[in-house]
Amino acid sequence: MIAITGASGHLGKATLEFLVTQTSPETLVALVRDPEKVTDLSAKGIQVRKGDYDDSATLVSSLAGVDKLVLISGSTIGEERIRQHTTVIEAAKEAGVKHVFYTSSPSPSANALFGAAIDHFHTENVLKESGLTYTIFRNNLYLDILPMVIGDAAQSGKLYYPAGDGKVSFVLRADIAEGLAKALTTDGHENQVYEIGAPTAWSFGDIAEALSHNGKPVAYIDIPNSAYEAELLKHLPAPIATLYAGMAEGMKQNDFNKPDITLEKLLGRTPVSLGEFLKNLA
Numbered sequence: 433m434i435a436i437t438g439a440s441g442h443l444g445k446a447t448l449e450f451l452v453t454q455t456s457p458e459t460l461v462a463l464v465r466d467p468e469k470v471t472d473l474s475a476k477g478i479q480v481r482k483g484d485y486d487d488s489a490t491l492v493s494s495l496a497g498v499d500k501l502v503l504i505s506g507s508t509i510g511e512e513r514i515r516q517h518t519t520v521i522e523a524a525k526e527a528g529v530k531h532v533f534y535t536s537s538p539s540p541s542a543n544a545l546f547g548a549a550i551d552h553f554h555t556e557n558v559l560k561e562s563g564l565t566y567t568i569f570r571n572n573l574y575l576d577i578l579p580m581v582i583g584d585a586a587q588s589g590k591l592y593y594p595a596g597d598g599k600v601s602f603v604l605r606a607d608i609a610e611g612l613a614k615a616l617t618t619d620g621h622e623n624q625v626y627e628i629g630a631p632t633a634w635s636f637g638d639i640a641e642a643l644s645h646n647g648k649p650v651a652y653i654d655i656p657n658s659a660y661e662a663e664l665l666k667h668l669p670a671p672i673a674t675l676y677a678g679m680a681e682g683m684k685q686n687d688f689n690k691p692d693i694t695l696e697k698l699l700g701r702t703p704v705s706l707g708e709f710l711k712n713l714a
């Protein structure tokens with residue numbers, strides 16, 4: 433039996449939607465805080481059970497009979513997130529789960545510029561030290577978040593961002609979901625750490641050039657990180673602004689520059705590229 437936490441979210445739900453095409457729905461478990469958010473999954477015959485990262489006892493009972501668990505990283509930041517992930521890993525062990533897949537990020541480190549990668553560093557260590565079989569998907573940045581980053585650049589002709597010449601192996605979230613479904617249903621992924629992203633990487637100059645193919649020429653203007661963070665602080669709570677500014681600085685330092693063919697091999701095809709994604713946005 434395969435269970436997925438965060439099944440009400442984009443990645444968890446998409447992974448179950450791929451899995452249900454490959455395996456019988458009664459062997460799949462969607463773990464959620466609110467079952468009302470996944471009536472589409474229960475309509476497909478997928479079991480829906482309660483799974484809150486803050487509720488250890490319920491997690492243990494909901495994981496009964498589960499062999500493989502996908503722990504989708506949570507939405508909080510810092511100590512709280514590490515504690516929640518640890519709760520899920522410990523509950524999995526107590527419930528007799530054999531194999532845990534975890535959605536991490538590139539370049540996890542105790543000193544990462546991108547704050548979320550600090551949480552991933554600690555969670556990866558908790559999982560590796562748990563004695564459970566693990567597979568770590570170090571998911572690169574989603575292409576899906578690019579529209580938020582690009583803003584109105586296609587219309588204004590100016591793409592402002594503080595990433596220098598740093599490159600990112602952007603990846604479509606749906607491709608990660610399909611890759612996860614493939615890895616969950618094939619052998620050979622035990623105790624592996626995978627860089628999950630494109631087999632190439634793109635700079636913000638490349639993004640501006642790709643946007644230019646849609647019509648109006650777009651220029652990339654590299655701005656100071658401090659100016660970017662100051663602008664974010666006008667619209668967002670400080671911890672979120674700091675997280676996004678750290679992500680941009682991580683891009684500049686090439687923390688997300690991780691070309692890799694693992695996802696391509698899992699999918700049996702080339703993942704969706706930056707150019708294809710941006711063309712479809714036009």
Ligand SMILES: NC(=O)c1ccc[n+]([C@@H]2O[C@H](COP(=O)([O-])OP(=O)(O)OC[C@H]3O[C@@H](n4cnc5c(N)ncnc54)[C@H](OP(=O)(O)O)[C@@H]3O)[C@@H](O)[C@H]2O)c1
Nearest residue numbers: 438439440441442443465483484485505506507572573574
């Ligand atoms: N690589 C990237 O570019 C990128 C971008 C954004 C996020 N991420 C990370 O990747 C994860 C998956 O991405 P996504 O697009 O699927 O995110 P998403 O759509 O925001 O889904 C997050 C899921 O986590 C669940 N969740 C959060 N806290 C929880 C808790 N305490 N207990 C139980 N469930 C909890 C949410 O449940 P509810 O529906 O109940 O809230 C939701 O189902 C994110 O959570 C985040 O850690 C990566």
